[in-house]
Amino acid sequence: MGVVPKRRLLPDTIAPSWLVVQLLGTLFFAATLLTARETDPGIWTAYGVATACWLGFVLLAPRRPKTAAALLAVASALPAAIVGRAGDSSAILLSVIALGRLATLTSVSVGTILGFGLLDIALAVTSHALAGQSLGGTLADPGVMLLLVLLGLNRRQYEVQATQAQALLEQTRFAQAEHARAAALDERTRIARELHDVLAHSLGALGVQLELADALLTERSDVDGALRAVRRSRRLAADGLAEARDAVAALRRDVLPLTGTLAATAAAHARDHRVTVAFDADGETRPLPSAAVVALVGIAREALTNAGKHAPGEDVRMRLSYASGVVRLDVRNALGAFTRTGEGFGLAGMRERLALAGGALTSGPEDGDWRVLAEVPA
Structure with a gap:
């Protein structure tokens, strides 16, 4: 010391x-x-x-x-x-x-x-x-x-x-x-964990899809199925690269512009899945810790990914609210064609990451919609 x-x-x-x-x-x-x-x-x-x-x-x-x-x-x-x-x-x-x-x-x-x-x-x-x-x-x-x-x-x-x-x-x-030093070490540990989780999740899923493509080609000669697996692999690689880039940006202290990043994420999902993603923000914008920003962006991506996977073709509504002492991210999509009502490993991991930033995550059916609500203190 x-x-x-x-x-x-x-x-x-x-x-x-x-x-x-x-x-x-x-x-x-x-x-x-x-x-x-x-x-x-x-x-x-x-x-x-x-x-x-x-x-x-x-x-x-x-x-x-x-x-x-x-x-x-x-x-x-x-x-x-x-x-x-x-x-x-x-x-x-x-x-x-x-x-x-x-x-x-x-x-x-x-x-x-x-x-x-x-x-x-x-x-x-x-x-x-x-x-x-x-x-x-x-x-x-x-x-x-x-x-x-x-x-x-x-x-x-x-x-x-x-x-x-x-x-x-x-x-x-x-x-x-000493407090600043401890905070810096804690932040670097968190970023290291983020990078590890991103790489482990992305590379693991990517490996599964490539093995599937290999099996479809060698065992069944299913070119169309293998092509779909390769395309899913490409999307997984792109998503993993985007999450890794966000984690590196946080490590470099380049705090993400939350509203702009969420708007870009919504637009990308709408373009890729040919659905409407309505995004709006309300309240007085204020800076957030990088841990909270990365967690909220990750939750938005995971919620959109789940919506595209389990409720294909359904429109999505996403709202970012700056309230007194808290910032909320609310993601909803129609429950009608939702093929899964339980919480997978993706949202469970995001819940853990959000907890490290002092926040909380709830998800489940509500008023005919599937809702994911994330809250962080601010």
Whole structure:
């Protein structure tokens, strides 16, 4: 089975979104450190360790996301622990950059993100309290941290939904491709069966007629009987060739024009048997699956053949109706001279073929006529 390739957006082919965020975060870290006004070596040590953890996160994020997330948590916690001692806003900037990025990671659970966020807020509040700052100053930095965590989680949810939507889209495409492949295989199997049935029926009947002609000539010297058998053989060969051509046309996806084909079939029968075949169609014409078209055309030919064989000289009426949700083919001929009232192998085979197309076939005497009615859903 094939795998549907992933479709990537143009910006992602230039630079993935995660890489852009990493680069921007690194630039913010660098700018913050360059503009920091600190003289305390301990604070600079915390800044240095936090920066090293950020760089480790950037390098390890594509390959080892769990380790990268742990480094990012350290990068946010160290500056948060010294915001009260810092002489400017550098510490809080470093902390919220790392914390905000941590909140967007899809490789970490929401509970873990909230846990680290609350830890950083607690460290910031403690740092401000130890530095003896006012309540307003103590709550300002934790408020900014909380806001960044919420914004990061919102972005994370968007990425999760986008990933799920992409996965669902790929699964849908894959399912559609597999459905189309299965439908194509089913159609080819059906056509192979049609060809097999056509050839088996036509060649079998043709062989019987030729054997009969041979027997009439060699055993009885009946030239007229042999000539009739040869003529029947020729008609069987022509009918088999026409059915095989229709099956090949369906295989090539050249869906038969149903109304025109039935009209031509009726005209050919009228010409060959010197009878009247009245054909008409009603309803709004619409395309049908090739399986249904081939089955309906085959049923029309079989019904006409039976009429010519068992009710010679009788006129035939054939109607094609496009109704709501169904297409009907109704073939009738006078029952008066009909020499057979049972269903032969021809109609039985057509019933099976029509069933494969989801349709149904009924045949039998009705109101003084022999009626063959085929219905397919459409």
